Amino acid sequence: SYVLTQPPSVSVAPGKTARITCGGNNIGSKNVHWYQQKPGQAPVLVIYHDSDRPSGIPERFSGSNSGNTATLTISRVEAGDEADYYCQVWDSNSAHQGVFGAGTQVTVL
Amino acid sequence: EVQLVESGGGLVQPGGSLRLSCAASGFTFNNYAMAWVRQAPGKGLEWVSAITASGGITYYADSVKGRFTISRDNSKNTLFLQMNSLRAEDTALYFCSKCRVLVASGGYYFDFWGQGTLVTVSS
Numbered sequence: 001s002y003v004l005t006q007p008p009s010v011s012v013a014p015g016k017t018a019r020i021t022c023g024g025n026n027i028g029s030k031n032v033h034w035y036q037q038k039p040g041q042a043p044v045l046v047i048y049h050d051s052d053r054p055s056g057i058p059e060r061f062s063g064s065n066s067g068n069t070a071t072l073t074i075s076r077v078e079a080g081d082e083a084d085y086y087c088q089v090w091d092s093n094s095a096h097q098g099v100f101g102a103g104t105q106v107t108v109l
Numbered sequence: 110e111v112q113l114v115e116s117g118g119g120l121v122q123p124g125g126s127l128r129l130s131c132a133a134s135g136f137t138f139n140n141y142a143m144a145w146v147r148q149a150p151g152k153g154l155e156w157v158s159a160i161t162a163s164g165g166i167t168y169y170a171d172s173v174k175g176r177f178t179i180s181r182d183n184s185k186n187t188l189f190l191q192m193n194s195l196r197a198e199d200t201a202l203y204f205c206s207k208c209r210v211l212v213a214s215g216g217y218y219f220d221f222w223g224q225g226t227l228v229t230v231s232s
Contacts, residue, residue: 001171045220049211097168098146098217
């Protein structure tokens, strides 16, 4: 089955830029989606289709995807961005299955 | 406003069964695929199962295939997950989610989530 690899943690100072990677074999050929989950809350979709933002998500959140790495970028980081972030793809190559990365905990210093 | 409200969780012994429900409102339920995603305590998200808008096609994670059954009642705007032969490793918060389909690839992503219902498998 398809595997997505994320760093366990990323630390960033307020106002700086956080980059969260999601690695997978030829992930650039897939559509990658990103979710934010704060403690005790349900996940929230922040990026879909590699780089599209749902309504209500700040422009500070952006995404890219090429080769073997997809990246979620959070610009001008705020304290409220502290959360776990998960990447997700749909693996259509074998059995149709959803796949999540293990998640990255973003800490705002 | 989209609302997804899960119910049916609880404590069950290993080998037992449980049926989860998800009541949906705020959107045309029978136009959208739906899914279940779970999260073990302190762990990450794990996709469990999905079902097409009509209910005609279902998908399962390898970890639950043959034990769990997803279904839906479009007349009642409700999604279900029948869980049989439960194991300790099925202990998790189970989220119901509304799916969006990527037309080009047919893949799903999850644009709205409920708050989850907790399933604990223990003797």
